Amino acid sequence: MEITSTLFTAKAIYVGIIFAITLGVAAYSTYFERIIAAFMQDRVGPDRAGPFGILQPLADAVKMFMKEDFIPANSNKWLFIAGPCLSMLTALMTSAVVPFGDQLDLGDGIILDLQGIDVNIGILWVFGIVSLGVYGVLIGGWASNNKYSLIGAIRAASQNISYELAMGLSIIAILMLSGSLSTKSIVETQQNGHWNILYQPLGFVIFLVCAFAECNRTPFDLPECETELIGGYHTEYSSMKLGFYLFSEYINMFISGAVMATLYFGGYDYLFNDYVAQISWLGEYAYNVSALLGLVVLIVKALIFVFIFMWVRWTLPRFRYDQLMGLGWTGLIPLAMFNVVLTGASMLFTVNDGGSNWMTVGASWAGVIIMLVVTFAYSEMKYKKKKLATA
Amino acid sequence: MKLSNKSKVLEQEEMTFAERIYLPAIVGGMATTLKHFFSKKVTIRYPEQKRYLGPVFRGHHILKRDEEGAERCTACGLCAVACPAEAISMVAEERKKGEENLYREEKYASVYEINMLRCIFCGLCEEACPKQAIYLQHDKMVPVFEDRSEVIFGKDKLVEKMDNRYLREGWK
Ligand code: SF4
Ligand code: SF4
Numbered sequence: 125m126e127i128t129s130t131l132f133t134a135k136a137i138y139v140g141i142i143f144a145i146t147l148g149v150a151a152y153s154t155y156f157e158r159i160i161a162a163f164m165q166d167r168v169g170p171d172r173a174g175p176f177g178i179l180q181p182l183a184d185a186v187k188m189f190m191k192e193d194f195i196p197a198n199s200n201k202w203l204f205i206a207g208p209c210l211s212m213l214t215a216l217m218t219s220a221v222v223p224f225g226d227q228l229d230l231g232d233g234i235i236l237d238l239q240g241i242d243v244n245i246g247i248l249w250v251f252g253i254v255s256l257g258v259y260g261v262l263i264g265g266w267a268s269n270n271k272y273s274l275i276g277a278i279r280a281a282s283q284n285i286s287y288e289l290a291m292g293l294s295i296i297a298i299l300m301l302s303g304s305l306s307t308k309s310i311v312e313t314q315q316n317g318h319w320n321i322l323y324q325p326l327g328f329v330i331f332l333v334c335a336f337a338e339c340n341r342t343p344f345d346l347p348e349c350e351t352e353l354i355g356g357y358h359t360e361y362s363s364m365k366l367g368f369y370l371f372s373e374y375i376n377m378f379i380s381g382a383v384m385a386t387l388y389f390g391g392y393d394y395l396f397n398d399y400v401a402q403i404s405w406l407g408e409y410a411y412n413v414s415a416l417l418g419l420v421v422l423i424v425k426a427l428i429f430v431f432i433f434m435w436v437r438w439t440l441p442r443f444r445y446d447q448l449m450g451l452g453w454t455g456l457i458p459l460a461m462f463n464v465v466l467t468g469a470s471m472l473f474t475v476n477d478g479g480s481n482w483m484t485v486g487a488s489w490a491g492v493i494i495m496l497v498v499t500f501a502y503s504e505m506k507y508k509k510k511k512l513a514t515a
Numbered sequence: 516m517k518l519s520n521k522s523k524v525l526e527q528e529e530m531t532f533a534e535r536i537y538l539p540a541i542v543g544g545m546a547t548t549l550k551h552f553f554s555k556k557v558t559i560r561y562p563e564q565k566r567y568l569g570p571v572f573r574g575h576h577i578l579k580r581d582e583e584g585a586e587r588c589t590a591c592g593l594c595a596v597a598c599p600a601e602a603i604s605m606v607a608e609e610r611k612k613g614e615e616n617l618y619r620e621e622k623y624a625s626v627y628e629i630n631m632l633r634c635i636f637c638g639l640c641e642e643a644c645p646k647q648a649i650y651l652q653h654d655k656m657v658p659v660f661e662d663r664s665e666v667i668f669g670k671d672k673l674v675e676k677m678d679n680r681y682l683r684e685g686w687k
Pocket of ligand 1: 557594597598599600601602603629633634635636637638639640
């Protein structure tokens with residue numbers, strides 16, 4: 125009884141902390157988005173609210189709350205409210221299965237997993253929630269009773285569905301390597317520098333591109349492209365409902381950064397964790413220190429991904445819609461299928477060879493290079509033929 | 516019809532393999548933005564930092580005094596006539612005995628007002644003045660006003676202060 129209640133409290137505190145970190149990161153993402161945009165355009169960005177403008181998110185939030193909360197007359201009132209709530213909810217739910225760290229030893233034999241819930245279908249959970257997330261956008265766009273919103277919502281739905289396929293296929297290769305759907309065991313197979321990025325270079329690129337599309341970020345931000353659709357699905361939204369939509373986008377960015385770090389960059393693994401866990405002067409706390417350091421490392425990895433999201437946003441123009449669909453269906457899905465075959469082949473290779481991991485790494489990179497060369501040769505041939513035909 | 520031989524006919528070639536897989540171009544673009552990320556920022560943080568606007572900038576008006584400190588303006592009204600925005604108005608007065616050190620000419624402006632909401636900073640008053648009395652300072656802007664009662668600038672704001680004399684570049 126005693127142990128369960130302590131564990132429960134500890135878990136509640138942990139969940140609260142992760143919640144706070146997620147929201148805090150999302151709030152400050154809005155600030156850093158603007159700072160990064162400014163820096164990349166040789167400007168300085170917001171620097172008036174507080175020192176270096178660090179109170180800017182606060183000012184933005186106050187502004188959002190002060191605005192009139194407007195509901196259009198012909199909209200579907202309840203769905204109109206449900207849209208942003210659903211977006212926010214699904215954005216926050218994904219982090220439950222991300223293992224933010226190893227275990228903490230709280231004494232008295234109480235071990236706290238630094239993970240919301242360790243379900244054995246962790247990755248499926250992520251996928252389920254992410255595909256639920258499109259409902260927030262879809263409902264909001266539909267309920268607004270505005271054609272721009274509706275077009276934005278339709279775009280969001282079709283885009284998310286198309287890219288989820290390629291995303292799922294790129295995950296399959298990971299599952300083949302780890303042999304488990306649980307995010308925890310995926311991380312555990314990557315400990316000590318065996319990061320999946322070494323085995324899955326192609327899979328990672330596919331997953332990254334799909335993550336951009338799933339988060340509706342540039343260059344795939346067609347659901348909300350300002351130049352064509354005013355604001356896309358959130359055209360009719362104002363005040364904190366709009367705030368929720370924007371906020372959930374930033375939460376999604378952070379969480380998908382964390383998921384990518386979990387799947388491809390070893391999760392909470394860092395180079396010296398065994399060493400830290402054995403530092404003598406830390407005594408019995410050494411293991412806990414190492415676990416907490418892992419937590420920090422995972423968050424840093426996720427933040428690096430958030431930076432990449434922003435970096436890409438302020439570099440690339442938006443795709444055209446047919447290009448987006450073409451890339452998804454004729455580019456990424458075949459590539460992801462190839463990646464599955466390649467992974468299988470490289471694993472087979474290793475098994476026959478006696479199981480050196482470096483063979484798997486070599487095989488997967490060689491496979492990617494061979495694929496590039498073959499496609500290059502093929503396209504050169506096709507290109508030459510075309511030239512001859514026109515001449 | 517070709518007007519010059521400078522125009523170049525562009526032939527849209529089929530995209531090469533590297534162009535079609537997007538990634539090389541994306542990496543190149545990201546390198547460019549990253550370079551700018553670390554480059555020197557061009558922003559001037561305005562109220563604290565000010566840019567030099569050049570010797571011909573037309574800013575806050577000033578009614579000059581001569582070397583002895585007497586006001587140069589003789590209330591001839593030429594500036595008011597020249598002003599396209601009809602921003603200037605004045606009241607003339609005859610100089611009394613003993614005021615020679617205050618006013619250079621025998622007639623002077625006892626009231627001289629510029630409506631800064633009307634003024635368009637064209638500088639025609641400066642050009643019209645035969646006495647080199649009114650100038651638009653190149654280094655001082657009209658301060659922000661928040662109320663309509665503040666927009667008419669009288670002599671108290673326009674006449675040159677003896678301890679802060681206005682010198683334009685090239686003047687001795
Ligand atoms: S600057 Fe032009 S508009 Fe202003 S007071 Fe002089 S003449 Fe009139
Ligand atoms: S400022 Fe010059 S032009 Fe205007 S009234 Fe005085 S002397 Fe005449």
